[in-house]
Amino acid sequence: MYPPEDGAAPRPARPVAAPAYPADRAFSSPDGMTWVGVSSRFTWHRRVSALLWGLPVALFGGLVVLWVAGGLPALLWVVAVVVACGLGWIVAELAYRSWGYAERSDDLVVSYGVFVKRLVVVPYGRMQYVDVTAGPVEQMLGIATVRLHTAAATTDARIPGLPKGEAAQLRDRLAQRGEERSMGL
Amino acid sequence: MRFSEGTHRLHWATAPLRAAIIMIIYFVLIGFSLLLTQTEDGVVLVLGPAVVARFAIVTIPFAVIAAVAGLWTWLALRFRIEHDDLVVETGLLRRRKRLIPLSRIQAIDVVRPLITRLFGLTEIRVELAGGDRSEIALRYLGRSAGQQLRAELLARAAGLPGHTPEAPERPLWRVPFGTLLGSLLFKLPVLGTIVLFLFLVGFGIARGEAGVLAGAIPALLGLLGAVTAPLIMYGGFTAAASPDGLRLRYGLLETRMQTVPPGRVQAVRIVEPLLWRGPGWARVDVTVAGYTGERQALSSVLLPAAPRQVALALVAQVFPGATVDAVPLLPAARGGRVAAAGTDDVVFVTRRGLLCHRTEVIAHARAQSVRLTANPVQRLLGLGTVHVDAPTGPVEVTAIDRDLGEARAIVEATAERARVARARSGNTARWAR
Structure with a gap:
């Protein structure tokens, strides 16, 4: 059985870590650093992607609904898709503002997320490889996504919406630091 | 046998074993039906000369094909230890070579399925980091050769010379059969299912109702899966420590020896x-x-x-x-x-x-x-x-x-x-x- 945490036989309560952060600064940048943001073109990437999804869904979906259920449901369908795209339009701006990364001496810190907020700390020595990808829309806008891979699939550290040159430089910097500190698994 | 020098093959018995497996599959799918004859009374098994001749005409070519296939797969796989890599070559006509850096070995398993235990054969599985296809399986090696290869791979992976004798081990724990059985039974879902099963059977006997079988049979199958399968798999579990890692041995029918460096x-x-x-x-x-x-x-x-x-x-x-x-x-x-x-x-x-x-x-x-x-x-x-x-x-x-x-x-x-x-x-x- 586990020893009791409190009550009868209290043990000296050593905190897991000193609560040095107020709750509202839990996702703020590391001490003495500021987040490096992503390009504002990232917003347009999200918006263009939303449109590219929304248009066919509105058109073909609307036609199918028109065929099956009639005029009013079809109109409602189109309105729903338009509203969803409108929300996507606003969320794109929030998502753009949420992304930030900071290169510390031994690890990279990335923070993002509109609804679910996330903060990832990836030590350079744990990186297996870094890659830069750019989808068609990203290529059109001249931006790219840098992705860090560790042995853990759950790490999911990526920085989207970086201008192409900046992405390549970041990748090279990360790869070099990874090489210096690499230690296998 | 030294694996550090020269190129090696699997145990020769791999060829007849593989041929035998092909023949068993052939017999079940095709061969057996050739022995049957259609008469007015239905399908019967009569071994007349005509039937035997028909069976032989189809079976003999199949046996030859199976023997060649067995021999082919045995000839096709060669392996050797070269510097810091395990090199596995496959294929006779189109050769494929795979280099496995020994430093990236994550674990080595010695697996002995029931059928190969009869012939004194073992399978060696080398686990590497990364990817679904990152496992090397050498099936099958002779029993002592398998142990030897395992020891040699681990010694070289650790950075020692290949002829280092197998590291001594210190037993840590042995799971008694009673504890294993008790632990498998002593779980809320298992106990619940046992109660349900007994209740259904009792109810069915008391009322003479066969419909309870619809619930009792799945419950019994579930119990077999939850209790018997792990019991056979982990029966005789022992853990031991050695300088080249943790050694786990277990299995009643198929035995496994796992080494985690x-x-x-x-x-x-x-x-x-x-x-x-x-x-x-x-x-x-x-x-x-x-x-x-x-x-x-x-x-x-x-x-x-x-x-x-x-x-x-x-x-x-x-x-x-x-x-x-x-x-x-x-x-x-x-x-x-x-x-x-x-x-x-x-x-x-x-x-x-x-x-x-x-x-x-x-x-x-x-x-x-x-x-x-x-x-x-x-x-x-x-x-x-x-x-x-x-x-x-x-x-x-x-x-x-x-x-x-x-x-x-x-x-x-x-x-x-x-x-x-x-x-x-x-x-x-x-x-x-």
């Missing part, structure tokens, strides 16, 4: 179902990089059932310097009194599960990354979850529902501890050097 265990989980906490039993699961998919499920148990102290001692063996019980666990802000997390300089420990306690442990030196997440509900309550990431496996180390400020402090402190631990532990690729 030092520093290869990424994370462990101590599982204590509600009813096991009375007798004080625990199971230990591990994440070893390299085992993926089905093999992950087959090879993720470090100890199927043992007293809690033994489980903790084994964890200390895997993560040197770790004293899991001494790590002070602080309860989460919400989630009852079970969810808790704590850390010392060696390990990060989290505990979850109301009925079935799961204590998850990762060494700071093995942590891949640290994450903090907060979903909308958690953000309303001012809570966050800290994940210490390990490679894909059964163990997920997550400290749920911490106060947001504390959560961020845990992230920073854990990242720092991991940095110090990595610097101290150095590279484990060559553990003997």
Whole structure:
């Protein structure tokens, strides 16, 4: 059985870590650093992607609904898709503002997320490889996504919406630091 | 036999064994039906000269094909140890060569399925980090040759000369059959199913109702799957420690000997179902990089059932310097009194599960990354979850529902501890050097 945490036989309560952060600064940048943001073109990437999804869904979906259920449901369908795209339009701006990364001496810190907020700390020595990808829309806008891979699939550290040159430089910097500190698994 | 010199093949008996397997499949699918004759009374088995001739005409070419196929697969696979690599060549006409860097070996399994135990053959599986196809299976080698190859691969992977004699081992624990059977039965779902089964059968006999079979048969099948399968799989479980890693031996029908070299265990989980906490039993699961998919499920148990102290001692063996019980666990802000997390300089420990306690442990030196997440509900309550990431496996180390400020402090402190631990532990690729 586990020893009791409190009550009868209290043990000296050593905190897991000193609560040095107020709750509202839990996702703020590391001490003495500021987040490096992503390009504002990232917003347009999200918006263009939303449109590219929304248009066919509105058109073909609307036609199918028109065929099956009639005029009013079809109109409602189109309105729903338009509203969803409108929300996507606003969320794109929030998502753009949420992304930030900071290169510390031994690890990279990335923070993002509109609804679910996330903060990832990836030590350079744990990186297996870094890659830069750019989808068609990203290529059109001249931006790219840098992705860090560790042995853990759950790490999911990526920085989207970086201008192409900046992405390549970041990748090279990360790869070099990874090489210096690499230690296998 | 020395594997360091020259090129080697599998055991010659592999060829006839493979041919025999092909013939068995042939007989079941085609051969048997050739022996049957259609008459007015239906299908009968009469061995007249015509039937035997018909059978022979089809079977003899098949036997030749099977023999050639068996011989071909035996000839096609060659392996040798070259410098720091295991080189496996396959194919006769189109040759494929695969180089396996020994320093990347995560585990070596010696598997002996029931049928090959009769012939004294073993299968050697070498697990590497990364990918689904990252396993090398040499099936089959002779019994002593298999042991020899295992020892030699491990010695070379450790950075010792290949002719180093097999490392001595120190027995750690043996799971008695009674404990294993008891632990498998002594679980709420299993006991519930047994009660349900007995009730259904009793009801069916009392009322003469056959309809209960619709419930009783699935219940019985479920019991067989939940109790008999693990019993056969983990029967005779022993764990031993040796300089080249943990050695686990288990299996009643198919025996396995698993060797996990030092520093290869990424994370462990101590599982204590509600009813096991009375007798004080625990199971230990591990994440070893390299085992993926089905093999992950087959090879993720470090100890199927043992007293809690033994489980903790084994964890200390895997993560040197770790004293899991001494790590002070602080309860989460919400989630009852079970969810808790704590850390010392060696390990990060989290505990979850109301009925079935799961204590998850990762060494700071093995942590891949640290994450903090907060979903909308958690953000309303001012809570966050800290994940210490390990490679894909059964163990997920997550400290749920911490106060947001504390959560961020845990992230920073854990990242720092991991940095110090990595610097101290150095590279484990060559553990003997």
